[in-house]
Amino acid sequence: MASSSTVVMLALGSCLLVLGVHASSAAFQSLRPRVIGGTEIRDMCRSPFSSVVALQFDAPAGSVTFCSAVMLTESILVTSGFCAWRIQELEDLPYYAVVGERDLQMTDFDEQKISVAAIRIHSGFNVSTFDNNIALLRLSKPATLSSCVKPAFKMETDPTACSDFDQSCMVVGWGPFVENNRPTNSRLPRYASVTVLGDNVAKLLTPLDVNKPNLPVGSTFAETVNRNIKTCFFDWGGMISCRRNGNHVLRGLVGEHNCNSNVPLPILVTDVPYFQKWLDLCLLDWNRCTSL
Ligand SMILES: *[C@@H]1O[C@H](CO)[C@@H](O)[C@H](O)[C@H]1NC(C)=O
Secondary structure (H helix, E strand, O other), X not given: OOEEEEEEEEEEOOEEEEEEEEXXXXXXXXXXXXXXXXXXXXXXXXXXXXXXXXXXXXXXOEEEEEEEEEEOOOOEEEEOHHHHHHHHHHOOOOEEEEEOOOOOOOOOOOOEEEOEEEEEEOOOOOOOOOOOOXXXXXXXXXXXXXXXXXXXXXXXXXXXXXXXXXXXXXXXXXXXXXEOOEEEOOOOOEEEEEEXXXXXXXXXXXXXXXXXXOOOOOEEEEEEOOOOOEOOOOOOOOEEEEEEOOEEEEEEEEEEOOOOOOOOOOEEEEEHHHHHHHHHHHHHOHHHOOOO
């Protein structure tokens, strides 16, 4: 069994972490097509879960959540550029945003299905490099807010936070997990603890992915604390939240999954605060929001 192992030890500020990066030919067989962790979210009516929105279409077998988004205001959602790109590929297939979604097979308390009126994909988005992997969706009518349906808290500075190896974070998504040896769309959203890397650290790790030699513009990486946990297709746009001053704030979005790589790659994360100016402008004046 060919196996190589690199240990990168980094001491930055107050944070010390050892990253073990294992490349093994056995990794592919032992790969578990994900889940975001295995921990089902049963109570969506608390932060950060109350800000997570499912993007769905109806299939004969039931609703399929093909991406997630995060609520910024009662009528504007943010997701990854790749997710919005895929929506455009759905063409005439009707899809909708579901706020307050918890169980795909039930109508939940506070669940609201709302169609999407307009999409703005960042004008620098590149589907092959994943540069500027961010997009906004405007709902056709405002969602009714409640304790189960709430805009996300914005990222803020916190003197106690560790920005190079932020271990206060989690990832949330609906992507598939394995049931009876078959990938199945998760009925409930799931979450897992992740460490979000600061962009200087992420740049050090970038050469590990030969297919993407440069860190995409406006992205960083996150690593699941439990390495068997991965993000997968349908987790695009899932929320990455971190704790700042006691709140779960919006740190990022699942930019690209890491479930079908034969080395344990980190999750590519859209660095939402990097796009704050563009977001502010679009929230202020949707018609002046530049788009692809
Ligand atoms: C996307 O990036 C690739 C690689 O840098 C480049 O060749 C291509 O032209 C870019 N596409 C667009 C639409 O800018």
